[in-house]
Amino acid sequence: xxxxxxxxxxxxxxxxxxxxxxxDIPIRASRTREFRPYPFRAAVHAAVIPxxxxxxxxxxHPVVVVGGxxxxxxxxxxxxxxxxxxVLIEADDGVCAGSRAICISRxxxxxxxxxxxxxxxxxxxLPWTGGRSFYRDTEVLHFRMPHDELQKHPPMVNLxxxxxxxxxxxxxxxxAGRIDIRWQTRVTSIxxxxxxxxxxxxxxxxxxxxxxxxxxAADGGRSFVRESLGLPLRGTxxxxxxxxxxxxLDSDRPTERLAYFDPPCNPGSTVLVHKQPHGVWRIDYxxxxxxxxxxxVQPGNVIPRVESLLDMMGExxxxxxxxxxxxxxxxxxxxxxxxxxxxxxxxxxxxxxxxGVRGANSGIDDADNLAWKLAYxxxxxxxEALLETYSDERVAAARENLEHGAKSTEFMxxxxxxxxxxxxxxxxxxxxxxxxxxxxxPRQTSAITYxxxxxxxxxxxxxxxxxPVPGAVLPAxxxxxxxxxxxxxxSRIGHVTDLLGMGFxxxxxxxxxxxxxxxxxxxxxxxxxxxPFVEVPIRRRAPSSDGWFGAxxxxxxxxxxxxxxxxxxYLVRPDGHVLARWQRPxxxxxxxxxxxxxxxxxxWGALS
Amino acid sequence: xxxxxxxxxYTRLCQAMTTLGEPAATLFLARFALLAITHIDDSSAVTRLxxxxxxxxxxxxxD
Numbered sequence: 285x286x287x288x289x290x291x292x293x294x295x296x297x298x299x300x301x302x303x304x305x306x307x308d309i310p311i312r313a314s315r316t317r318e319f320r321p322y323p324f325r326a327a328v329h330a331a332v333i334p335x336x337x338x339x340x341x342x343x344x345h346p347v348v349v350v351g352g353x354x355x356x357x358x359x360x361x362x363x364x365x366x367x368x369x370x371v372l373i374e375a376d377d378g379v380c381a382g383s384r385a386i387c388i389s390r391x392x393x394x395x396x397x398x399x400x401x402x403x404x405x406x407x408x409x410l411p412w413t414g415g416r417s418f419y420r421d422t423e424v425l426h427f428r429m430p431h432d433e434l435q436k437h438p439p440m441v442n443l444x445x446x447x448x449x450x451x452x453x454x455x456x457x458x459x460a461g462r463i464d465i466r467w468q469t470r471v472t473s474i475x476x477x478x479x480x481x482x483x484x485x486x487x488x489x490x491x492x493x494x495x496x497x498x499x500x501a502a503d504g505g506r507s508f509v510r511e512s513l514g515l516p517l518r519g520t521x522x523x524x525x526x527x528x529x530x531x532x533l534d535s536d537r538p539t540e541r542l543a544y545f546d547p548p549c550n551p552g553s554t555v556l557v558h559k560q561p562h563g564v565w566r567i568d569y570x571x572x573x574x575x576x577x578x579x580x581v582q583p584g585n586v587i588p589r590v591e592s593l594l595d596m597m598g599e600x601x602x603x604x605x606x607x608x609x610x611x612x613x614x615x616x617x618x619x620x621x622x623x624x625x626x627x628x629x630x631x632x633x634x635x636x637x638x639x640g641v642r643g644a645n646s647g648i649d650d651a652d653n654l655a656w657k658l659a660y661x662x663x664x665x666x667x668e669a670l671l672e673t674y675s676d677e678r679v680a681a682a683r684e685n686l687e688h689g690a691k692s693t694e695f696m697x698x699x700x701x702x703x704x705x706x707x708x709x710x711x712x713x714x715x716x717x718x719x720x721x722x723x724x725x726p727r728q729t730s731a732i733t734y735x736x737x738x739x740x741x742x743x744x745x746x747x748x749x750x751x752p753v754p755g756a757v758l759p760a761x762x763x764x765x766x767x768x769x770x771x772x773x774x775s776r777i778g779h780v781t782d783l784l785g786m787g788f789x790x791x792x793x794x795x796x797x798x799x800x801x802x803x804x805x806x807x808x809x810x811x812x813x814x815x816p817f818v819e820v821p822i823r824r825r826a827p828s829s830d831g832w833f834g835a836x837x838x839x840x841x842x843x844x845x846x847x848x849x850x851x852x853x854y855l856v857r858p859d860g861h862v863l864a865r866w867q868r869p870x871x872x873x874x875x876x877x878x879x880x881x882x883x884x885x886x887x888w889g890a891l892s
Numbered sequence: 893x894x895x896x897x898x899x900x901x902y903t904r905l906c907q908a909m910t911t912l913g914e915p916a917a918t919l920f921l922a923r924f925a926l927l928a929i930t931h932i933d934d935s936s937a938v939t940r941l942x943x944x945x946x947x948x949x950x951x952x953x954x955d
Contacts, residue, residue: 294903356915648939691903693898694903694906699910700906700910701909701910701917702905702906702907702908702909702910702914702917703906705909705917706902706905706906706909712900712948712949713944716944716947716948717944722895722898722899723898723899723902725895864943
């Protein structure tokens with residue numbers, strides 16, 4: 285999210301305001317409102333200077349990640365899980381403050397689950413499945429995101445970015461042997477070289493230089509690395525401006541997305557409301573074209589608007605402002621995310637519009653895509669060309685996200701009189717004419733399919749009538765898993781995504797018994813190359829003997845969902861995307877699909 | 893028509909109107925209404941749509 289912070293959580297008296305300066309609607313009796321801090325205390329971390337020789341750090345690092353936000357932390361965790369040591373450079377002395385990302389998608393939860401960090405998100409985050417839109421005083425849409433009993437995770441959880449970072453930081457601190465975090469350290473120059481980069485770093489205790497073989501730039505919307513390399517973002521900057529206000533309010537209202545179009549409390553404006561944990565509420569409202577940005581974020585102007593919104597919502601409890609900032613919608617991306625030995629991820633690579641919550645979530649997806657590929661290249665398991673596919677896949681994903689984000693933005697912040705006029709028509713008709721309600725649906729983020737990825741092995745024509753295509757993520761479905769070693773005898777219910785290992789996984793659909801033949805040759809060849817590969821039988825019926833492994837499709841829904849019959853194989857990548865699938869593959873097919881990913885000299889361009 | 897097809901034609905309509913400019917918008921919508929009427933080719937359906945469009949008509953804010 286790109287936003288400039290205007291007013292921080294600085295305790296201050298706010299002047300009494302008699303009327304809402306925009307709507308002229310009388311507000312509650314004027315009173316002062318003290319700012320209160322977020323209900324969170326970030327630990328402060330000191331800068332550390334490593335052993336130097338002539339001002340240069342003595343160790344040369346295989347990977348340096350610049351930026352300790354959600355994207356940098358996810359990248360570092362992913363690299364560490366693939367056994368690559370990482371240095372993480374963070375300019376601040378702890379996790380972030382202020383109003384930033386708050387919505388974490390199901391796909392992001394799946395990624396954190398694989399990184400062993402999902403529990404914290406599910407413990408703290410508030411799950412939600414839908415929302416309501418109002419036009420003036422009438423509810424015109426009650427939408428629900430795709431959700432059913434087969435899912436492992438809710439479609440969305442809300443939590444503050446400081447929680448997101450804290451949970452990931454604790455996971456990273458648990459892997460301190462491989463993740464070395466340099467707090468209060470700022471990159472002041474980067475010199476890109478053919479075999480890596482030389483970074484100059486400044487800290488309160490002095491400056492030093494550092495050699496890196498690879499640099500991941502996850503340093504946010506105003507990326508220093510991107511600007512140093514002179515790389516332009518391309519796309520659209522929208523005119524619409526939003527004020528983002530976090531407040532503390534005690535309310536047992538359910539967690540859902542609330543959108544108010546032209547509300548009585550603030551005629552002509554659009555207001556969004558989201559609940560966060562620990563009594564924090566996010567309120568976003570659009571500024572009209574004739575409003576001055578600087579004046580609009582002054583507490584004297586913000587507080588009456590929030591006051592009249594809460595009045596309209598029927599929220600009577602006392603509340604306090606916490607943070608006020610201004611947001612402008614951008615829809616921009618770099619053309620390529622790999623520039624030699626420097627790779628861009630998250631806001632450093634692309635700026636998504638706020639509507640549809642694609643900012644942090646698309647960055648987390650970048651990190652997940654990049655981590656295994658970079659790890660495989662660093663460890664010599666794959667050729668450098670694999671990193672081009674990071675750029676191919678994630679630039680394509682960014683363009684798809686930008687297209688959806690632009691659609692959301694066109695509705696939420698109409699870019700011309702025509703979009704504005706048509707929106708008024710949609711909102712006015714929606715209460716009585718359900719057919720137009722789909723146009724109000726906020727089009728929240730969903731998992732992206734890498735349809736055109738050069739890594740995919742295309743299906744044999746007509747081989748499948750259902751199931752995730754090459755490039756797609758696995759759909760959710762419960763399965764029975766065998767007993768764990770410390771829970772002997774009892775099987776348990778898990779999900780199909782729990783079957784994925786850290787490497788490549790062949791999901792092998794079988795009847796009940798072990799397959800008669802197995803892919804020993806693939807296993808042996810992958811083992812010889814050091815590439816993690818597992819084959820996991822998914823059984824249509826429970827096996828008669830104990831001591832089985834893999835999974836049982838006890839609901840009977842997994843086989844049809846995957847278009848599978850005994851003999852079907854889905855080959856899945858380390859990031860959970862399907863690489864290839866066959867109804868009855870031979871060893872050579874599987875080997876070739878893996879070689880397409882790992883072998884350095886592939887002419888990938890010709891295959892797309 | 894799927895939701896995404898509806899979305900696409902809605903956007904196309906908005907863009908066409910944006911290109912023509914605000915002074916031409918009323919005539920553009922009138923022309924579109926006429927073409928839609930002749931395409932629908934069902935007088936009772938069109939009569940109902942005219943009544944629906946006029947029902948609970950509220951001016952846009954700022955008008």
